[in-house]
Amino acid sequence: TTAAYDLGAKDVIMLWRDDYCTREHWLRADDSLFDGVYSWDAERLNTLAKEGAGYISIAAADPENLKGVDQERQRRYSIASNRDLKDFYNLEMTNGFPWCVASVPITAWAEKVFPELKGEEANEKLWETIFKMVRITEDGDAVEAWKEHCGNLERRAKVLNEMNLESVHYKNSLGTDLVVELPENCRWLAGGDTSKAGFKFVANMPTEEIFSAPKRDGVNGVLYSARPLVLNGNIVDGIRFEFENGKIVKATAEKGGEVLNKALDTDENSRYLGEIALVPYDSPISNSKITFFNTLFDENASCHFAFGEAYPSSIEGGDDMTEEELFERGINATAGVHVDFMVGTEDLSITGKTRDGKEVVIFENGNFVF
Numbered sequence: 001t002t003a004a005y006d007l008g009a010k011d012v013i014m015l016w017r018d019d020y021c022t023r024e025h026w027l028r029a030d031d032s033l034f035d036g037v038y039s040w041d042a043e044r045l046n047t048l049a050k051e052g053a054g055y056i057s058i059a060a061a062d063p064e065n066l067k068g069v070d071q072e073r074q075r076r077y078s079i080a081s082n083r084d085l086k087d088f089y090n091l092e093m094t095n096g097f098p099w100c101v102a103s104v105p106i107t108a109w110a111e112k113v114f115p116e117l118k119g120e121e122a123n124e125k126l127w128e129t130i131f132k133m134v135r136i137t138e139d140g141d142a143v144e145a146w147k148e149h150c151g152n153l154e155r156r157a158k159v160l161n162e163m164n165l166e167s168v169h170y171k172n173s174l175g176t177d178l179v180v181e182l183p184e185n186c187r188w189l190a191g192g193d194t195s196k197a198g199f200k201f202v203a204n205m206p207t208e209e210i211f212s213a214p215k216r217d218g219v220n221g222v223l224y225s226a227r228p229l230v231l232n233g234n235i236v237d238g239i240r241f242e243f244e245n246g247k248i249v250k251a252t253a254e255k256g257g258e259v260l261n262k263a264l265d266t267d268e269n270s271r272y273l274g275e276i277a278l279v280p281y282d283s284p285i286s287n288s289k290i291t292f293f294n295t296l297f298d299e300n301a302s303c304h305f306a307f308g309e310a311y312p313s314s315i316e317g318g319d320d321m322t323e324e325e326l327f328e329r330g331i332n333a334t335a336g337v338h339v340d341f342m343v344g345t346e347d348l349s350i351t352g353k354t355r356d357g358k359e360v361v362i363f364e365n366g367n368f369v370f
């Protein structure tokens with residue numbers, strides 16, 4: 001709060017949540033509450049978003065906090081919040097306001113990441129690790145480090161944009177064999193973004209990815225996950241997806257399959273991909289060999305996709321298009337979910353096909369070739 005005022009914020013509003021109250025709410029609140037957002041709550045979020053307020057979200061939770069919670073309640077509530085917070089989510093997805101997701105340790109989470117440590121020791125270790133992942137060092141200048149890092153990501157995004165890819169083909173020894181078509185005029189994005197009011201921001205800290213959106217009906221083959229995923233307060237691991245013309249027609253998991261399928265059934269667009277993201281296997285997060293059980297970190301350790309809603313900016317001019325226009329251009333413009341899941345392995349290869357019919361190598365042994 002102090003830092004935000006120091007930087008000239010007009011106001012600083014803290015929205016506080018904690019695991020204990022959240023879990024009690026999901027388990028015990030009146031059933032009618034899961035079909036809508038309180039009007040005053042929706043009004044607050046939507047109004048501030050329309051004013052262009054910056055949002056900083058601190059993502060820190062026990063990864064299994066919602067284990068055993070009624071999945072149907074979660075599904076109903078994602079539909080309700082998508083409807084009632086439509087202005088907020090639309091503006092978030094189209095750079096209508098600057099936002100950032102970052103993290104701090106809490107004990108329940110830190111002890112899952114470092115099971116050999118307890119309490120304060122686990123917290124300390126997670127603080128150290130987070131600082132390293134977000135390029136905060138004792139002697140370095142973190143802001144400069146971020147500028148340089150974003151510059152590097154943007155350079156690769158530019159190379160990908162110049163390739164003008166029609167499709168990419170993923171293969172690895174887990175059994176992944178997937179062809180992903182890309183919509184015309186798609187854009188690869190990375191690092192920082194600029195809000196409509198002209199504020200530069202980095203939406204995720206850390207971030208290592210270069211992303212775009214797949215063609216909604218152009219995904220075919222088999223895809224295996226490579227790291228566990230925390231989904232609605234549950235761990236899902238060992239996912240196998242089968243795609244037909246963009247749709248996930250079969251989804252199984254060694255752990256959490258029911259939670260996964262419930263999320264896929266949120267609405268008719270949730271079984272289509274909304275994001276394709278490239279992350280080298282040799283990224284600092286991946287090299288740490290730590291599983292964070294927190295998507296903010298784990299998605300930046302590995303190539304990933306997201307099922308559900310796409311970022312409109314994934315195609316040229318998309319931020320100013322209507323939902324119908326975006327669907328026409330071939331991207332999955334709206335869905336009740338956006339769930340990132342990790343697929344990158346040490347031996348992942350990705351080859352691309354350009355619109356003028358050339359084959360290009362993009363990934364070899366888990367890493368960019370350029």
Ligand code: ZN
Binds near residue numbers: 209211275277304340
């Ligand atoms: Zn991503």
Ligand code: ZN
Binds near residue numbers: 275
């Ligand atoms: Zn995502």
